[in-house]
Amino acid sequence: MNYNWDWGILFRDPYLGWIIQGLGWTLAISLLAWIIAFSLGSALGVFRTASSPVLRALATTYVEIFRNIPLLVQLFLWYFVFPELLPDDWSRWVKRDMPFPALTTAVVAIGLYTASRVCEQVRSGIEAVGPGQRQAGRAIGMSEVQVYRYILLPNAYRIIIPPLTSEFLTIFKQSSLALTIGVVELTAMTRQIEEYTFQGFEAFTAATIVYSLVTFTVMAVMRQVDRRTALPGTFSKGAA
C-alpha cells in the first residue's frame, strides 16, 4: 500500500479545531437528546405500568410506533416530510427560522426514538420491583402517584442504571446519523478532514479514539453512580 502516513495533521490548524468542534456538536446532540429521551421515556414507562388503561394504551402505542421505525427513516421523516405537513408559516419556521434547524431536528428525532427504548427499560425496572411493593405502599394509604414517587421509581432506577447507561452510549453513537441531515458533528468533521487532506486513516483513527474516550468516561462515571446508589446489603454489578 502506497500511503503517506502523517499523524501530525491531526494536531495542525485547522484540523485539530475541527475535531474539537465536531466533538462539541456530538456531545450537544447526545446530551440534549438524552434529556428528551430520559424525561419522556420515564413518563411513558410510568404510564405503561399505571392502573389507568388509557395511559397504558397511550404509552404502548408510542413505543410500538417509535421503536419499530428505523432511526434513520425517522430522522428523514422529521427533516424532509414533517415540515411539509405544517401550515406555511410554521413550515418556514421549522425549515429556516428556528435556531439550528438541522441540530434541533436531530435532537428531537433521536430523543423521541430513544424515549421509546428508555420507556421499556423503566417499565421493566418497575416490574422488577414487583407488585408487592406497590400493594405495600397502597396499603398504608399512599396514592398511586406517591407510590411511584417514593417507592417504585427510586428502586426501579437503581435496577436499570446499567441498561440506561447502554442507552446513553447508544444515543452518543447514533448522534453520528445527524450528519445525514447536515449537522457537522464528529463523524462529519472527520470526513471533512479526509476530503481536505486525503489522510483518511489518521482522521478516522482520531474519531475512533475520541468516541472511545467519551464512552469509557461515561462507563466509569456510571459505575461510580451505580456503586454510590447501591443499597447496603445488596450487590451491584456495575454499569454496562
Next chain:
Amino acid sequence: MIEMNSVNKWYGKNFQVLKDCSLSVAKGEVIVVCGPSGSGKSTLIKTVNGLEPINSGEITVAGTSITAKSTNLDKMRSKIGMVFQNFELFPHMNVTENIKLGQTKVLGRSPAEAETKALALLERVGLAEQAHKYPSQLSGGQQQRVAIARGLAMEPMAMLFDEPTSALDPEMINEVLDVMVGLAKEGMTMMVVTHEMGFARKVADRVVFMDHGEIVEDATSQDFFGSPRSERAQEFLSKILNH
C-alpha cells in the same frame, strides 16, 4: 368493625375465587382465616382494604363502604394496617424511614413526630437497636416485626395479616407471633390468614375455614378445634394437627 356481605370475585370469566363470602368481625375481635392453599384466603383478606377489587357484594369497615365509588379508598387504607407474607419493607429506606414514610406522606405528621413514633414502635417490637439498618440487613422475623410496626404507626383501627409467618424460618415464627399475641391482648381488631393453629387456639375468638373460595365454617375457636362441623374442616385439621 369489618362486615362482608355476599362477596363474589372472578378471575376472568370462568374462575371464581370468592363465592358468596359473608363475614363479620366485631371491634376488638381476633379472627383467623385458614384453609388449604388456593382456597381464596389471601384474596379475601385483600378485599377488606380494597387491594383486590370485587365483582359483587358489599364490604364495610367501621361503617364506611370499601366498595362504593364515592369512598376515599386511600384514606380508608391508611386506617387499616396490613402485613404481607413477604414483608414488603421498602428496600431503599432504613427501618426508621420505612415506619416514617406513611406517617409523613399520608398522615402529614412532622418528621420529628414520626421519628419519635417510629422509635417507640421499634422499642415495642423489640428492635430499637436495629433502627438504622436496611431491610436486607435484617432476618425475616425482624423484617416482619418492622412491617407490623410500620402498620401500627398509622394508628389503625384494624390490622390485616396475610400469612405473616409463612415465609419465615421456623425459629423466627415465634418472635412474630409474640408481637401479634401482644396486639391481640391489647384489644386490636385483627383478621389473620395463617396456618399457625397454635396461635389460632390461643388468641383467636373465631376461626373461619375456607375451601374453594367458600367460607365453609365460621365458628368460635373452641368449637372449631373441638368439633368442626364440616367434613372438609375436619379433614384439614387432621392433616395439619396430627404431628
